[in-house]
Amino acid sequence: xxxxxxxxxxxxxxxxxxxxxxxxxxxxxxxxxxxxxxxxxxxxxxxxxxxxxxxxxxxxxxxxxxxxxxxxxxxxxxxxxxxxxxxxxxxxxxxxxxxxxxxxxxxxxxxxxxxxxxxxxxxxxxxxxxxxxxxxxxxxxxxxxxxxxxxxxxxxxxxxxxxxxxxxxxxxxxxxxxxxxxxxxxxxxxxxxxxxxxxxxxxxxxxxxxxxxxxxxxxxxxxxxxxxxxxxxxxxxxxxxxxxxxxxxxxxxxxxxxxxxxxxxxxxxxxxxxxxxxxxxxxxxxxxxxxxxxxxxxxxxxxxxxxxxxxxxxxxxxxxxxxxxxxxxxxxxxxxxxxxxxxxxxxxxxxxxxxxxxxxxxxxxxxxxxxxxxxxxxxxxxxxxxxxxxxxxxxxxxxxxxxxxxxxxxxxxxxxxxxxxxxxxxxxxxxxxxxxxxxxxxxxxxxxxxxxxxxxxxxxxxxxxxxxxxxxxxxxxxxxxxxxxxxxxxxxxxxxxxxxxxxxxxxxxxxxxxxxxxxxxxxxxxxxxxxxxxxxxxxxxxxxxxxxxxxxxxxxxxxxxxxxxxxxxxxxxxxxxxxxxxxxxxxxxxxxxxxxxxxxxxxxxxxxxxxxxxxxxxxxxxxxxxxx
Ligand SMILES: [Zn+2]
Numbered sequence: 001x002x003x004x005x006x007x008x009x010x011x012x013x014x015x016x017x018x019x020x021x022x023x024x025x026x027x028x029x030x031x032x033x034x035x036x037x038x039x040x041x042x043x044x045x046x047x048x049x050x051x052x053x054x055x056x057x058x059x060x061x062x063x064x065x066x067x068x069x070x071x072x073x074x075x076x077x078x079x080x081x082x083x084x085x086x087x088x089x090x091x092x093x094x095x096x097x098x099x100x101x102x103x104x105x106x107x108x109x110x111x112x113x114x115x116x117x118x119x120x121x122x123x124x125x126x127x128x129x130x131x132x133x134x135x136x137x138x139x140x141x142x143x144x145x146x147x148x149x150x151x152x153x154x155x156x157x158x159x160x161x162x163x164x165x166x167x168x169x170x171x172x173x174x175x176x177x178x179x180x181x182x183x184x185x186x187x188x189x190x191x192x193x194x195x196x197x198x199x200x201x202x203x204x205x206x207x208x209x210x211x212x213x214x215x216x217x218x219x220x221x222x223x224x225x226x227x228x229x230x231x232x233x234x235x236x237x238x239x240x241x242x243x244x245x246x247x248x249x250x251x252x253x254x255x256x257x258x259x260x261x262x263x264x265x266x267x268x269x270x271x272x273x274x275x276x277x278x279x280x281x282x283x284x285x286x287x288x289x290x291x292x293x294x295x296x297x298x299x300x301x302x303x304x305x306x307x308x309x310x311x312x313x314x315x316x317x318x319x320x321x322x323x324x325x326x327x328x329x330x331x332x333x334x335x336x337x338x339x340x341x342x343x344x345x346x347x348x349x350x351x352x353x354x355x356x357x358x359x360x361x362x363x364x365x366x367x368x369x370x371x372x373x374x375x376x377x378x379x380x381x382x383x384x385x386x387x388x389x390x391x392x393x394x395x396x397x398x399x400x401x402x403x404x405x406x407x408x409x410x411x412x413x414x415x416x417x418x419x420x421x422x423x424x425x426x427x428x429x430x431x432x433x434x435x436x437x438x439x440x441x442x443x444x445x446x447x448x449x450x451x452x453x454x455x456x457x458x459x460x461x462x463x464x465x466x467x468x469x470x471x472x473x474x475x476x477x478x479x480x481x482x483x484x485x486x487x488x489x490x491x492x493x494x495x496x497x498x499x500x501x502x503x504x505x506x507x508x509x510x511x512x513x514x515x516x517x518x519x520x521x522x523x524x525x526x527x528x529x530x531x532x533x534x535x536x537x538x539x540x541x542x543x544x545x546x547x548x549x550x551x552x553x554x555x556x557x558x559x560x561x562x563x564x565x566x567x568x569x570x571x572x573x574x575x576x577x578x579x580x581x582x583x584x585x586x587x588x589x590x591x592x593x594x595x596x597x598x599x600x601x602x603x604x605x606x607x608x609x610x611x612x613x614x615x616x617x618x619x620x621x622x623x624x625x626x627x628x
Contacts, residue, residue, distance in 0.1 A: 001039045003059030039064070049074035062094060067104040078108035085114055117241055159262065160229045163254035167247065168224055168232075171209035178203035188372060189253035190246065205246065212243045273485055275445060275503075277307035278315065278383060280489030282497065283444065291517045293454035300517075301450040302510065303499055305487055309383035310417055310441035313410045316358055319378060323360045333361050335373070335390055338400040340409075347424030356380060356410050357397070362387065380410050381417030381441055417441040446510060447487060449501030455517065459502060462513035466613040467591060467605040476591050476607070558592075560625040566595035566602065574604060574623040576616070585611060589626055 008016045025033040025041055033041045039060055045051040046066060052074075054066055068075045078099040085092060099108040170177045182192065182202050192201050213219045216235040218227055232251075236244045283306050289299040311319070316338075324332055341355035359375040377385040400406045421427050422439025429436040437443070448459065463481045485503040490496055504510055560572035572592050576585050589608035593615065596603065601617040 001042050001054060001060040001064065002057040004057075005035060047072040047074055049076075052076075056095075056098065058095075064098055065101050066099050067101040067108070068099075068106055069101075069103055070105050071103065075105045077106055079111065080108045081111040081113065083113055085112060117237075117244060156229045159258040160255055162258050163251055164227070164229050164232050165224065166254045167209070167251050168213065168219060168227065171206055171213055171247075172219060172224075174203055174206035174210055178206055183257075185253045185257045186250060189249045205250075208243060209247055209250070212239050212247065215239070273483070275305060275307060275447075275485050275487045275489075276384070277309050277443075278311060279308045280487060281306050281308075282489060282491045284492060287449070289450075290448070290514065291451070291455055293451040295454070296451065298451040298454075300448060300452065300455050301501075303447045303449065303487075303501070305445045305447060305489055305499075307443050307445055308441055309381070309443065310414050311378055311380055311383050312414055313380075313407050316378065316380070316410060319360070320358060335359060335375070336361055338403075338406055338410075339393070339397040340400045340406070341397050343396070345422075345424065347426060353412070354409065355397075356400070356406070356413060357385075359388075359390075359393075380414040381422070381439055414441070446504040446507070447485060447499055447501040448504060448513075449499050452502060458516040459513060461516050462509050463502075463504070464615070465605075467593075467607055467615075476605075478593075560592065560623060562620045562623065566597070566620075569602065570594060573607075573626040575626045576604065576606070576618065576622060577624050578622055579618075582616070585614075585616060590616075590623075592623075 004021065006018050006020050009019045011017050020035070021038045022033045022035050022041075025038065027033055027037075027041060042051070042054070043064060043066070046054045047069070056064065056066075066078065068078055080096065080099045082092070082095060096108075096110060178199060181187075181198055182190070186192075187194065187198075190205055192198055192205070210219075213235075216238045218232055218235045233248075236247060239247070283304040285304075287301040287303040290302050291300045292298070293300070320332065320337070323336065324330060327333060336359055339357050339359055344352055344354050356379070358378040360378070362374045362376055372389050372391075374387050374389055377388055379385055417439065418441050420440075421430060421436040423429065423436065427436045429438070452459070460480060460482060465478045465480055468477045468479055483503045485501065487499040487501075488496065489499070504513070558569065558572040560569050560574050569592050574590050574592060576588050576590055579586050585606060588606050588611060590604040590606050592602050593605050594603045595601070596617065599617060601619055602623065604616050604618050604623070606612055606614045606616065
């Protein structure tokens with residue numbers, strides 16, 4: 001279906017001749033189809049199942065419906081292949097909409113085809129962003145499918161900007177930066193071995209990068225702060241393929257590293273996420289109402305969701321079979337399959353119980369230059385775990401050959417993990433504290449739903465913030481720990497329920513929240529007054545200030561003076577000193593968020609060292625001014 005009038009066809013003698021598209025095309029009444037109605041006739045043939053492949057061009061792609069409509073004979077699943085990603089996301093959405101419309105029996109499967117050239121990802125990135133904004137993409141379903149994780153392509157983010165800046169900075173002065181060996185993630189992606197050649201090769205790369213980025217006008221006389229990720233990727237398109245791939249791989253490795261770091265520090269904003277697990281159910285006695293919003297009468301509900309992470313043997317086989325089917329040759333990869341630990345599990349030596357897991361290789365990223373194969377790890381007790389490379393487990397695990405033994409042990413581990421923690425039946429923690437949940441199959445998560453907005457402030461107080469400073473001179477950012485989750489699970493009667501709400505990680509936070517809510521309902525005026533002195537509520541810190549890396553104008557700073565009126569010290573950077581009961585915080589850098597006149601203490605957010613994000617209530621004498 002195109003805007004063309006004719007096409008080239010091969011005749012009986014093998015010669016190609018030009019023929020009109022309506023030649024020989026007749027409608028059901030036997031009349032010749034007019035040129036204006038060719039596309040309609042072709043569409044009909046496709047929807048009736050007389051033709052199973054439809055080729056549509058840009059020109060014909062608006063308005064036409066090709067979905068697996070319930071009302072037409074051809075209700076097969078549509079596989080929609082896009083050969084050339086359009087330049088605009090709107091256009092792409094338009095095209096995708098041809099096969100994805102209302103009244104369809106099932107949605108289409110999209111295949112977006114592109115090359116691995118670095119610059120081309122710019123379009124994929126933009127498209128992905130749009131799809132995400134439209135809510136068309138989620139973070140995969142709860143059965144942990146990962147084949148279509150388009151977030152992989154989302155590079156135009158704050159992490160993307162940081163990654164790009166790193167690349168630009170490094171390549172700007174090869175003389176200087178080649179003196180320091182590159183970090184592991186950069187070495188791996190660029191394929192630089194850790195040997196005597198490292199410095200020379202690293203320098204070579206930096207110089208290639210420098211030349212290329214000047215040549216394509218990214219760093220030529222521009223203020224580095226003004227280069228956007230979009231420009232960067234656009235300009236990369238003009239470079240020779242090898243060079244753009246090198247630079248892009250470096251950029252992608254830095255991006256992954258930024259995201260990894262942010263996740264470790266609990267600062268990665270994942271948007272709305274789904275709770276994952278093999279089966280999810282609402283625990284008995286839940287949900288119950290925590291509070292009632294007087295103005296709307298809507299209640300704030302607390303759900304406890306029991307997430308079963310365990311993978312039964314049958315399910316494990318299912319996963320392996322699914323992987324086989326997805327692999328190009330229909331078989332498992334060389335390193336894929338079941339593994340058994342060489343040593344028995346700690347605490348289970350007497351029983352001779354060994355750890356078991358499945359390794360399934362993740363799809364190799366299309367842009368990786370020297371890909372180290374990465375494997376998904378699935379265990380009978382805890383399900384999907386952290387990704388690993390073969391190198392990391394080769395000494396500990398060997399591939400399983402005996403499948404009868406495997407079935408027995410796997411099932412035993414699966415059944416055990418319902419009640420026995422990872423430390424075995426003689427767990428010390430359990431003996432001493434009465435309970436240990438490490439490695440148990442079922443984990444409880446809490447979700448608040450219903451009248452979430454009226455009680456937002458109390459929830460925010462209970463959940464708290466993390467504090468983050470991108471660089472020495474940047475403003476401190478205050479990031480809420482509030483996480484929105486989407487849950488699809490079964491209630492006590494086995495009926496499916498869907499919940500969207502705020503996830504609460506620890507039970508202790510619920511206790512805090514209950515206290516905050518009780519204060520609120522007992523005396524609204526008092527609660528309002530009390531909350532204004534709460535350290536977490538007053539937004540003294542500008543929420544989303546751009547880090548100031550240019551150095552032109554340093555961020556406004558407050559210098560801590562121990563004798564000054566306490567409120568004047570808000571926002572000052574300090575060094576913590578002389579703590580006796582909590583010596584581990586001494587010499588940590590911090591940031592004064594507030595002052596509590598009642599206790600005469602400052603609330604200080606720790607910003608350096610391993611305690612980053614902790615908020616302490618400290619006396620003035622435990623603080624020293626700290627320079628930027
Ligand atoms: Zn234990």
